[in-house]
Amino acid sequence: MRLLILGGTLFLGRHVVDAALARGHDVTTFTRGKTVPPAPPPPGVEALHGDRDGDLGALEGRTWDAVIDTSGYVPRVVDLSAALLAGAVEHYVFVSSISAYADPSRVPITEDDPTAELPADHGEDVAAHYGALKAACERAVEARFPGRALHVRAGLIVGPHDPTGRYTWWVERVARGGEVLAPAPRDQPAQLIDARDLAAWMGDAAQRRVAGTMNATGRPFAFARLLDGAEHVTWVDEAFLLDQGVQPWQDLPLWVAPQTRPGLRGFQQADVTRAFAAGLTTRPLEETARDTLALGGPPRPKAGVEIPPPGLAPEREAALLAAWHAAR
Secondary structure (H helix, E strand, O other), rough: OOOEEOOOOOOHHHHHHHHHOOOEEEEEEEEEEOOOOOOOOOEEEEEEOEEEEEHHHHOOOOEEEEEEEEEOOOHHHHHHHHHHOOOOEEEEEEEEEHHEEEEOOOOOOOOOEEEEOOOOOOOOOOOOOOEEEHHHHHHHHHHHHOOEEEEEOOOOOOHHHOOOOOHHHHHHHHHHEEEEEOOOOOOOOOOOOOOOHHHHHHHHHHHOOOOOOEEEEEOOOOHHHHHOOOOOOEEEEEHHHOOOOOOOOEEOOOOOOOOHHHHHHHHHOOOOOHHHHHHOOOHHHHHHHHHHHOOOOOOOOOOEEEEOOOOOOOHHHHHHHHOOOOOO
């Protein structure tokens, strides 16, 4: 298969390239060439450079069997490349997000649930309207590739070279040892997918011309599994953490405070029946944890959005634990 990857040098795109090469595909990447630090493309990869927002010349006059779009965030920009590629590519795989749903409190979230709508004055602020912009990108792709597109609503993507550091923080925290603060209850759901599993599945789906919309993440598991291997875990009540100003998802990654703030509980309980029926498989969490610890890397900005470092600083974690023990 002749495969074009929009992106291909950072995290998911990097794993898509690796998976495609392992399967013997001819791979072309299209990027701005601004990944820091710069790195030469892997052997066998044709690297094209340009800008999706108006500089698509390197793609003109070319054809591919399929394209996997890992870097689409703004519908206007996505439409530019989709319009150019509509007659040059047979199949389009667009990486969307479970954040595209209008009501993330639904359990479980299914592909038939409504997606978020952009406000009239939305602009193109990815940080402010991420989910609704992703939903609009899906519509832009489908308009250019009717019946020839797979919209991949990915959950939290983790694993080696993760630029967000969210799951990585838990792995490194457990490895650091000592008393670990964790948000109760221990059986609340968490949900994620290893980037390598998602990449391999998307490549195979592109080759098989799988179309439609699918939630693509792992099956939910108990939050306590994130702490496997920890020496000493202290489970702290949700209300106490919120009273202390602990921010869900940011200070304690993957925690959405489901008991007192149920607005996001569905985000960790998406229905993945369609994707698994279409061939998605996931590796054991222990393997993802081991490889993430070995190859995690520091958090890095993505799509021009400033990402503050995730997780509690050691000093704050210690202070919270001391306050929790004193209160009890």
